[in-house]
Amino acid sequence: MPEPAEHARYRRQEILPEIGPAGQARLSSAHAAVVGCGALGTVAAELLVRAGVGRVTLIDRDVVELTNLHRQTLFDEADAAAGTPKAEAARARLAAINSGVRIEACVADVVASNAEGLLGFGADRAPGVIVDGTDNFETRFLLNDIAVKHGVPLIYGGGIGTTGAVGVFALPSGPCLRCAFDGPPAPGSQPTCETAGVLGPATAAVGARQAAVAMRVLVEPPAPGAATLERFDLWTGEHRSVRIERDPGCLCCGTRRFECLDTDDAPASATLCGRDAVQIPASGAVDLDALAERLAGAGRFTVGPFMLRGEIEAGRYQLTVFGDGRSVIRGTRDVAEARSVHARYVGS
Ligand SMILES: [Zn+2]
Incomplete structure (x- = not known):
């Protein structure tokens, strides 16, 4: 008897001892929120959708441009010519890749007043993991506040030049992003993709590693404790991991003050x-x-x-x-x- 198509689709993933049929079932009932559908978010979202994560929410404020195409893997020239919103272009492509996944696209800027709603908190669809595909620390620290407040792992990722970094934060008893980075750097103090350039394989590696970490925390309950921040250079092949301890005095996870989330400041132009x-x-x-x-x-x-x-x-x-x-x-x-x-x- 032929096996059901849905079983065949995931068979080579299910035979991994790390996943197995039970892990696949956990993935199929899981919800991942991917914030930012750029170089990291397109790669991570594609791998999560292909892996059969049951529900994926895509949030992005931008439209596709020609300068995105060397690294943002879900888009093509027609999307850039039409200026299609990235979240919608990604949703359409991902729906064609795996029609069994529920995919939601939100064309919006994530700010304090709308972030929890966009990610699905407050309704019955809170995500089991938040994937950081953003390109700025202001939004990352807002996501960190939400992750700690609701106890949902945040998969941080960053890519610039030929390098990438990945870390998982807000695990039980683990550090948060603020334990690792203290607070958002001064605006304009960091290199950007525009000033430093960015290597497609570097951001693809970050997105792939974020997807693997997201699948792992969805399949296995994460062990409490310290986290690691991985940094790698895709050009030279150098790789190092730094252990990040929880800071008991941390404003966010130590005192549970959610400065970026509980603000009445309207976003500025x-x-x-x-x-x-x-x-x-x-x-x-x-x-x-x-x-x-x-x-x-x-x-x-x-x-x-x-x-x-x-x-x-x-x-x-x-x-x-x-x-x-x-x-x-x-x-x-x-x-x-x-x-x-x-x-x-x-x-x-
Ligand atoms: Zn912290």
């Missing part, structure tokens, strides 16, 4: 890293069709399910408005100028 563009945060959901009608005399706009986009002022600026109310003004790095353009066309 900001120049997007390495790009000639400014993001204006959401001030409430926007009816994109109604806005397109209102803007009809100001330029040519296209409206899709996730965003409105068009050029204004004779092509000097490109305006993108997402359904959650967030806008990106391309054509300037000056926050005040962008806010003024935004007020003229979208309103404040």
